[in-house]
Amino acid sequence: METRSALAAAAGRGYESLVESCRVCGGDGRIANSFGGSSKTCPACHGNGRRVEEPLFRDVTKTKPSHHVTPSKAAVPAKATWPTTHDGTTLANEVNASGLSAETKTRLVREIIEYEGSHGKCTQTFIKKVRKQLR
Ligand SMILES: [Zn+2]
Numbered sequence: 778m779e780t781r782s783a784l785a786a787a788a789g790r791g792y793e794s795l796v797e798s799c800r801v802c803g804g805d806g807r808i809a810n811s812f813g814g815s816s817k818t819c820p821a822c823h824g825n826g827r828r829v830e831e832p833l834f835r836d837v838t839k840t841k842p843s844h845h846v847t848p849s850k851a852a853v854p855a856k857a858t859w860p861t862t863h864d865g866t867t868l869a870n871e872v873n874a875s876g877l878s879a880e881t882k883t884r885l886v887r888e889i890i891e892y893e894g895s896h897g898k899c900t901q902t903f904i905k906k907v908r909k910q911l912r
Pocket of ligand 1: 806
């Protein structure tokens with residue numbers, strides 16, 4: 778037994794010289810139980826005496842905050858379906874109240890929206906032109 782123990786100890790030393798020992802148990806895979814005097818398996822290396830590879834501390838300061846990135850989809854404005862100006866809204870309401878077909882109403886409202894988009898407002902000339910089509 779003593780010979781085997783000496784061999785094991787020698788092997789252990791050789792082993793330790795090649796691989797870093799567990800920092801908790803010192804490489805013997807067991808830690809002393811302070812209550813009963815017996816030993817139990819080292820929780821850090823699970824008894825193999827080897828030092829567990831620890832993940833390197835991540836440098837959080839170099840991590841780019843992904844939540845600051847705004848999706849490009851949010852920049853796309855919703856397509857207008859109704860005039861935004863007072864005159865345009867009034868005119869569109871007149872179009873909808875008219876006896877024109879739904880197709881024509883949709884086309885006229887779209888014209889109002891497009892006119893607003895290019896001119897910024899509905900001119901009296903444009904309003905008169907649209908109103909003529911309501912009759
Ligand atoms: Zn250990």
